[in-house]
Amino acid sequence: MHLRRTGIGMLVIMLLGISCLTGMVCAEEGSADKGVAFPVIPVAQGDKCVADTAFMRRNHMKLLNHQRDETVLKGERDEPYSLKECLNCHVVFGPDAKPVTVASPSHFCRVCHDYAAVSIDCFQCHASRPEPGDLPADHQMISLFSGTTGLNGSE
Amino acid sequence: MSSESKDKKINATPGFDPTRRSFLSAMAAAAGVTLAPGVMLYGISRSSSAQALENGASSAIRWGMLIDLGRCDNGCNDCVSACAKENGLGGFGRPETDAQWIRKIEIKNPQTGFSQSLPVMCQHCEDPPCVDVCPTGASFKRADGIVLVNKHTCIGCRYCMMACPYKARSFVHEVLEDQKSYAPRGKGTVESCTLCVHRIDANQQPACVEACSDTGGGAMLFGDLNDPDSEISQRVAKYASQQIRADLGLDPAIRYRNL
Numbered sequence: 001m002h003l004r005r006t007g008i009g010m011l012v013i014m015l016l017g018i019s020c021l022t023g024m025v026c027a028e029e030g031s032a033d034k035g036v037a038f039p040v041i042p043v044a045q046g047d048k049c050v051a052d053t054a055f056m057r058r059n060h061m062k063l064l065n066h067q068r069d070e071t072v073l074k075g076e077r078d079e080p081y082s083l084k085e086c087l088n089c090h091v092v093f094g095p096d097a098k099p100v101t102v103a104s105p106s107h108f109c110r111v112c113h114d115y116a117a118v119s120i121d122c123f124q125c126h127a128s129r130p131e132p133g134d135l136p137a138d139h140q141m142i143s144l145f146s147g148t149t150g151l152n153g154s155e
Numbered sequence: 156m157s158s159e160s161k162d163k164k165i166n167a168t169p170g171f172d173p174t175r176r177s178f179l180s181a182m183a184a185a186a187g188v189t190l191a192p193g194v195m196l197y198g199i200s201r202s203s204s205a206q207a208l209e210n211g212a213s214s215a216i217r218w219g220m221l222i223d224l225g226r227c228d229n230g231c232n233d234c235v236s237a238c239a240k241e242n243g244l245g246g247f248g249r250p251e252t253d254a255q256w257i258r259k260i261e262i263k264n265p266q267t268g269f270s271q272s273l274p275v276m277c278q279h280c281e282d283p284p285c286v287d288v289c290p291t292g293a294s295f296k297r298a299d300g301i302v303l304v305n306k307h308t309c310i311g312c313r314y315c316m317m318a319c320p321y322k323a324r325s326f327v328h329e330v331l332e333d334q335k336s337y338a339p340r341g342k343g344t345v346e347s348c349t350l351c352v353h354r355i356d357a358n359q360q361p362a363c364v365e366a367c368s369d370t371g372g373g374a375m376l377f378g379d380l381n382d383p384d385s386e387i388s389q390r391v392a393k394y395a396s397q398q399i400r401a402d403l404g405l406d407p408a409i410r411y412r413n414l
Contacts, residue, residue, distance in 0.1 A: 072305050075212035125341030127334050
């Protein structure tokens with residue numbers, strides 16, 4: 001009985017400690033009451049994505065993996081869910097007016113993946129920016145802070 | 156048992172019976188007419204290469220190449236440089252380990268002194284030994300006969316490189332940057348000639364063939380070996396051609412003339 005009481009006491013102290021630490025991190029990086037600041041997601045080219053934002057946020061990896069196997073194994077390339085198509089629309093331009101690679105923290109994939117601490121190895125093999133000929137003709141220069149697609153607050 | 160009765164017994168075993176087979180095919184043809192919509196569609200997709208392309212690789216096609224060495228110049232390297240440019244194969248100045256999808260080989264007859272050079276790449280075998288040995292199934296043959304590496308499942312063991320009698324495969328030893336978007340390649344995986352599969356899927360010819368006809372001797376001809384009306388089929392039917400190491404029985408899709 002005595003031991004259990006000590007255990008509960010320890011737990012309460014630990015929880016207090018953790019919440020203090022979290023509070024300190026929050027105070028440093030973003031608004032103290034909401035947690036770590038949400039990333040600012042670059043706006044994409046084109047009218048709309050291949051699926052709505054909420055679906056893509058949860059399932060983009062499934063679409064990519066499925067399309068990957070269809071393309072490599074069967075040669076089916078007419079579906080819109082390819083990594084290449086993603087990058088063509090979700091292109092981010094750097095200060096030199098050229099599309100940035102995944103080496104830049106402002107790269108579309110990196111913005112969220114850095115935030116979520118999920119590392120991806122797609123770009124060890126795949127190009128992380130569109131071929132010059134694949135860019136939409138009427139593309140606009142999009143910088144990192146030109147807009148967001150919803151993660152911070154509005155939804 | 157006399158030898159005569161033995162023969163009878165062999166003949167009596169179920170086997171090839173031409174009359175039975177022709178009867179069955181006549182039945183199938185009749186079904187094709189009566190069930191016109193479904194069956195006719197099947198017939199069309201098998202006979203037309205262009206139709207099949209729209210829905211990915213088709214087993215009705217077998218892509219191949221005929222290389223006329225009579226028109227391949229010893230000093231010409233256009234196919235090799237076109238391949239490197241198309242697929243982004245930049246070297247690190249280390250020929251022993253740098254990736255090489257197509258190379259020119261010089262062969263010489265020591266008796267006569269006659270020498271000729273030939274381009275050698277993945278021969279896209281009908282029975283590829285690289286596919287047999289791959290422990291993960293990453294090395295595979297597409298329905299249209301193109302032998303590829305699925306780098307998503309390749310673990311870089313290089314067993315396929317040992318199995319290939321044509322030394323067609325390379326291992327990527329170093330970190331790569333700025334790959335082509337249509338030719339992904341990276342450290343730790345094996346790669347080889349893809350027959351420019353991204354171009355074939357877009358109804359184009361491989362880069363080496365295009366370069367050879369543009370600036371080289373026009374020695375390379377690409378086409379569907381299964382289509383009797385294709386130029387390549389007609390040429391291999393008309394002229395003698397050879398596969399390299401045909402004795403291995405792998406049935407490569409790359410054939411050579413005047414070797």
